[in-house]
Amino acid sequence: MKDSLRQSMALFHTWSGLLLGWLLFAMFATGTAAYFQDEITRWMQPEVTGSADPETSAQGAVRYLNTVAPDAISWYITLPNGRSATTQVYWQPGDGTRGKRGETSAVLDQTGRAITVRETSGGFFLYRFHFDLHYMPVLWARYLVGIAAMFMLTAILSGIVTHKKIFADFFMLRFGKGQRSWLDAHNVTAVIALPFHLMITFTGLVTLASMYMPWGIAANYASPAVFQEQVFGREPAAERSGRAQPLVDLAPLMRTASAEWGGKQVGYISVTNPGDATARVLITRSPGAAIAARGETAAFAGATGKALGGHTATGAAVATESVMIGLHTGRFAQWGLRWLYFLSGIGGTIMVGSGLVLWTVKRRTRLPDPARPHFGFRLVERLNIAAIAGLATGIAVYFLANRLLPADLAQRADREIDSLFLAWLAVGLWGMVRPAGRAWTETLALAGACFAAVPVVNALTTSRGFAASIMSGDWLFVAFDLMMIALAACFLQAAGKVAQHRAKNASAPPRRAARKAVSQ
Amino acid sequence: MGIYTAPSVGVGVTVMAIKAQSGERSTVGRANVAARLLAAIPANYLLTSLATAALARLLWRGLGVDPANASVAAMLTSFVMFSVLALVAFGVRSALRLWLWMIGAGAVLGAGLWLSLASGGRL
Numbered sequence: 001m002k003d004s005l006r007q008s009m010a011l012f013h014t015w016s017g018l019l020l021g022w023l024l025f026a027m028f029a030t031g032t033a034a035y036f037q038d039e040i041t042r043w044m045q046p047e048v049t050g051s052a053d054p055e056t057s058a059q060g061a062v063r064y065l066n067t068v069a070p071d072a073i074s075w076y077i078t079l080p081n082g083r084s085a086t087t088q089v090y091w092q093p094g095d096g097t098r099g100k101r102g103e104t105s106a107v108l109d110q111t112g113r114a115i116t117v118r119e120t121s122g123g124f125f126l127y128r129f130h131f132d133l134h135y136m137p138v139l140w141a142r143y144l145v146g147i148a149a150m151f152m153l154t155a156i157l158s159g160i161v162t163h164k165k166i167f168a169d170f171f172m173l174r175f176g177k178g179q180r181s182w183l184d185a186h187n188v189t190a191v192i193a194l195p196f197h198l199m200i201t202f203t204g205l206v207t208l209a210s211m212y213m214p215w216g217i218a219a220n221y222a223s224p225a226v227f228q229e230q231v232f233g234r235e236p237a238a239e240r241s242g243r244a245q246p247l248v249d250l251a252p253l254m255r256t257a258s259a260e261w262g263g264k265q266v267g268y269i270s271v272t273n274p275g276d277a278t279a280r281v282l283i284t285r286s287p288g289a290a291i292a293a294r295g296e297t298a299a300f301a302g303a304t305g306k307a308l309g310g311h312t313a314t315g316a317a318v319a320t321e322s323v324m325i326g327l328h329t330g331r332f333a334q335w336g337l338r339w340l341y342f343l344s345g346i347g348g349t350i351m352v353g354s355g356l357v358l359w360t361v362k363r364r365t366r367l368p369d370p371a372r373p374h375f376g377f378r379l380v381e382r383l384n385i386a387a388i389a390g391l392a393t394g395i396a397v398y399f400l401a402n403r404l405l406p407a408d409l410a411q412r413a414d415r416e417i418d419s420l421f422l423a424w425l426a427v428g429l430w431g432m433v434r435p436a437g438r439a440w441t442e443t444l445a446l447a448g449a450c451f452a453a454v455p456v457v458n459a460l461t462t463s464r465g466f467a468a469s470i471m472s473g474d475w476l477f478v479a480f481d482l483m484m485i486a487l488a489a490c491f492l493q494a495a496g497k498v499a500q501h502r503a504k505n506a507s508a509p510p511r512r513a514a515r516k517a518v519s520q
Numbered sequence: 521m522g523i524y525t526a527p528s529v530g531v532g533v534t535v536m537a538i539k540a541q542s543g544e545r546s547t548v549g550r551a552n553v554a555a556r557l558l559a560a561i562p563a564n565y566l567l568t569s570l571a572t573a574a575l576a577r578l579l580w581r582g583l584g585v586d587p588a589n590a591s592v593a594a595m596l597t598s599f600v601m602f603s604v605l606a607l608v609a610f611g612v613r614s615a616l617r618l619w620l621w622m623i624g625a626g627a628v629l630g631a632g633l634w635l636s637l638a639s640g641g642r643l
Contacts, residue, residue: 005611012610153603161607205599216594219573219633220580220587222642230588315589321596 009161022387032345038083040123052080052110060112189351196344203328233311248305257298264289293325386428389443394424396450448491455481560609
């Protein structure tokens with residue numbers, strides 16, 4: 001009787017996994033890439049070299065903001081860390097409007113000059129797409145992503161119940177055996193990194209928990225603002241007094257804050273009412289300095305530099321939440337752990353992808369007429385192509401567009417992103433009009449070719465090609481090229497396998513005819 | 521819940537699936553799956569929300585945890601509740617029993633929450 005529980009859980013696993021599997025695949029793929037978002041951004045800004053000093057950068061950012069947005073309600077400055085070399089600033093315009101993105105934000109170098117050459121969203125876009133998607137309101141996207149994550153969590157749990165020999169299958173990866181191999185691939189990638197998958201899915205939900213499950217807070221707080229203030233120490237901004245008073249130098253404040261936190265680096269600075277006597281500076285600890293995502297903060301009076309006290313979130317549950325978010329985003333991870341995060345993410349991406357393919361492989365043999373599958377089957381098959389080969393091609397094209405679009409193109413960052421989606425759409429459409437087997441070969445080969453083209457185009461359009469990077473010991477660029485080549489090899493290999501498989505099937509038509517005869 | 525009390529769980533959905541595969545689509549089977557889907561997603565969210573709110577109140581007013589931590593603890597627990605309940609909805613044998621359990625639990629939690637909110641306000 002235990003088997004019937006397993007059966008119903010298997011059924012549940014199949015359908016909950018399929019329904020949002022395509023979105024989950026995209027979330028896993030872009031989320032995995034986002035573990036290297038700073039490195040991707042550096043690759044996409046080849047003109048920016050060297051590293052930046054946080055204190056100098058903060059001073060540069062203030063100079064920039066004083067010119068472009070002196071009367072802003074607030075400034076937000078994300079300082080460079082060991083991995084990035086640029087400063088991101090954005091501001092809330094003084095007239096209270098929510099300006100268009102790009103008009104109220106800028107990427108600066110250490111001296112406070114906006115980087116206008118080869119404007120790009122870089123790895124940041126892949127990070128944001130992971131939970132904000134694109135071309136749709138952020139709020140909807142986050143609900144959709146949350147639903148997908150909840151499906152993922154239940155799919156993982158039901159997958160565990162379904163799984164009979166979880167440890168035997170750990171060592172079982174049989175190649176070239178059709179459905180069995182797909183199942184093995186799904187099981188191995190799922191089981192090896194099972195703790196990671198559970199952790200990443202659960203903590204992913206936690207990152208946006210107050211959006212998905214606001215009722216815990218609503219039960220104790222009539223106003224969420226009171227909760228915010230208790231947990232984050234965020235005070236509502238004071239009214240501007242109208243008495244102009246320049247902002248004090250931020251560098252000494254950063255040193256004071258850092259010393260208070262036992263030497264941990266500063267990550268963000270926000271300034272409310274800049275240039276006014278009521279200005280307030282809030283300095284937040286760098287997310288790379290500890291696992292807990294909600295870092296310590298220190299507040300200062302902007303006009304005098306007087307310390308207004310610090311804030312550290314306290315309490316077991318709040319600390320747990322903060323650590324969970326930190327575990328998800330992995331900002332604390334050093335190189336070894338970062339690569340482990342990345343590899344686990346790749347495992348998750350393969351787990352979702354192979355699960356999607358498995359759905360069709362398993363059903364293909366049971367189709368009444370394999371040559372003419374029913375609509376639902378065809379839809380899943382085509383969406384699989386669009387989701388897997390399409391997204392891969394899109395990401396490769398995103399990198400290519402970064403090198404090939406004119407450096408001074410208007411709204412260049414947006415055009416790069418559009419290129420990604422155009423390529424994705426094109427592959428999706430191609431998958432619709434071609435026979436499925438052939439479409440798989442062609443689109444996987446295309447994805448492989450696009451990844452392979454990235455190092456070539458990089459070498460031709462910048463002075464930081466593979467050979468030059470090796471000579472100068474620029475390991476970030478070397479690693480990026482190698483990763484592109486590895487991805488190209490994987491996709492070309494996959495395309496070759498599908499072609500081989502098709503050739504084998506084509507040369508053995510009697511089997512299919514025999515099966516057809518049996519089913520009739 | 522029911523999943524632990526019934527020795528032969530999951531039969532309902534499985535039988536339904538086998539029927540569906542053999543092409544025999546009964547209205548009863550469809551209603552069964554619909555009832556479970558409704559229980560697993562919207563009703564589950566409602567019940568989990570009630571439980572989360574009630575737990576947040578209980579931790580703060582009843583057990584003296586500070587309100588912020590009480591709220592966050594309840595919120596963190598909610599995802600475990602929701603996912604387990606979603607599986608239970610498809611795992612238990614009887615959809616009717618499932619619904620009765622959920623309605624019962626919802627009524628108890630709702631009443632507790634209402635009493636708690638009536639006896640002491642929110643921040």
